[in-house]
Amino acid sequence: MWRDSPSRNRNARTPAVARVMSGFYRRRLPNSPEDVARRYVSHLFDPITVKLHRRRWRIAKSSYSVLLATDEPHYDLARLTRSAALVADTLLLTHGAEMPYREAGRFTRTRIGLDPGSNSSGPEAIDLTVMDTYTYGFAGPPLKEIGRFLTGSEPLARSGNLCYLPRYSSTMIAYESRDRTGSTTHGPDLPRTARYAPDFLLRDRRAVSESTATPQRSRFVRLVTEVRLPVIAGVSLATFSRITVEEFGGHRLLRGHVQDRIAELDGAMAADEADRGILRIGREIEAGIGEARSRIAGADRSGALPRSAVLTSVTAALFAVHAPMMRDALHALGLGAGADCFWTYFRHWPENGPRASEDDTWCYMWVLSPTAERA
Known part of the structure; x- marks a missing residue:
């Protein structure tokens, strides 16, 4: 029933993520x-401009399913990657501003300038x-956890299915200037931060989150479908990643199938018989x-999966x-607030207020259970 549609605009840009990520892995990892x-x-960001490096900017034009609940203690990148692998478009993982700052390195730039106290720009000015x-770094868990x-x-x-985009920041902690007499001055702190993930969510209107509520x-909050997602447990993240990419081409086709159906929801939500359209898409x-x-159960029975693999499932709505x-919720709460805070905000949003009718677009959010059950 799956079809690999070449006309899908959303997946047409995924190779840009694959190219940028493959560039990072091309050299042997430390x-x-x-x-x-x-x-x-360092691979992604320029500490001076606080933007993606010139050859990395193309990942900003790719389409993503953005992960929410990024500051909660139980937030686990590996677990969420396993759970969302089947249904998310290219999964964008990040962390919110409330996470601790982790310094990743320092950078020194030497340049030639003029004495700021000089009133002349001629030959007599002091060079x-x-x-x-x-200093540059990001808000998130310890470096060791991110590296693993x-x-x-x-x-x-490498295949363009996942991108970790840290909340990057850079601060000029000092400048040292030496004139012809050797005098030295120091400059102030000037923190600057790059922000991307919330913009991607509002642009692509795709999100993934964990919640028990x-x-x-x-x-304004409508259920499309609720399913049991198959999840392969009992293996390392590296083994899971390899299995997903190399041994089950159906993962890619299913993601395409799911994203095509979600794309159809825009038309269904605006139709006169919206309920009927939503029901049809949910069933598909x-x-x-x-x-x-x-397919995954068949692969397990045939011995295609590692012996340690365990088939589990999570509830996904x-x-x-x-x-x-x-x-409004993103502006008020930020990405790191957690799904439960979003549900509370939604419950108190004024349905009859002026913002309720300002447009007729929708965001689509997968809500995953944080606990898996044996399939």
């Missing part, structure tokens, strides 16, 4: 997880050799996931959330 994380941050020192995740998820990242349904998604579950409400 033995130290901390050094892996440091290299990754200065200025050395700017920057990047190492284990290499096959998924169920949102209160309304005309359920059928596709059921077929994936059968797909909700359509009115885009103006999601936009």
Whole structure:
């Protein structure tokens, strides 16, 4: 029932992520997880402009399913990657601003300037050799944890299925200037931060989250479908990534099938008989996931999976959330607030307020159970 549609605009840009991620893994990774994380941050960002490096900017044009609940203590990159692998478009993982700052390195730039106290720009002006020192890093868990995740998820990242985009920041901690007499001055702190993930969520309108709670349904929060997602446990993240990419081409086709159905939801939500359209699309998604579950179970019976592999499943519900409400929640709470905070915000959002009718677009959020059960 799956079809690999070449006309799908969303997946057409996924190779850009694969190229950028493959560029990082092309060189042999350091033995130290901390050094892996440091290299990754340097690979993506320029500490002076606080933007993606010129050859990395294309990942900003790719489409993503953005992961929420990024500051909660139980947040586990590896577990969420396993659970969301079947249904998320290219999965964008990040952390919110409330996480501790982790310094990844320092950078010194030498440049030639003029004496800021001089009123002349002619030959009599004093030339200065200025050395700017920057510290750069990101908000998130310890470097060791990020490095281990990047190492284990290499096959998924190389194939463009996953991208970790840290909340990067750079601060000029000092500048040292020496004129012809050798005098020295020091400059102030000038922190700057790069922010991307919330913009991607509002642009692509795709999200993934974990929650044990169920949102209160309304005309602005609508359930599309609820399914049992198959998850391969009992193996390392590296083995899971390899299995997903190399041994089950059906993962890619199922993701395409799910994303095609979600793309159809925009039309269904605006139709006169919206309930009928939502029901049809939900059933088609359920059928596709059921077929994936059968394929994975068949591979397990045939011995294609490692002997340690255990087939489990998690409950996953797909909700359509009115885009103006999601936009307000993101501005008020940020990505790291957690799904439960979003549900509370949605419950108190004024349905009859002026924002309720400002547009008719929708965001689509997969809500996953944090606990898996034996299949």
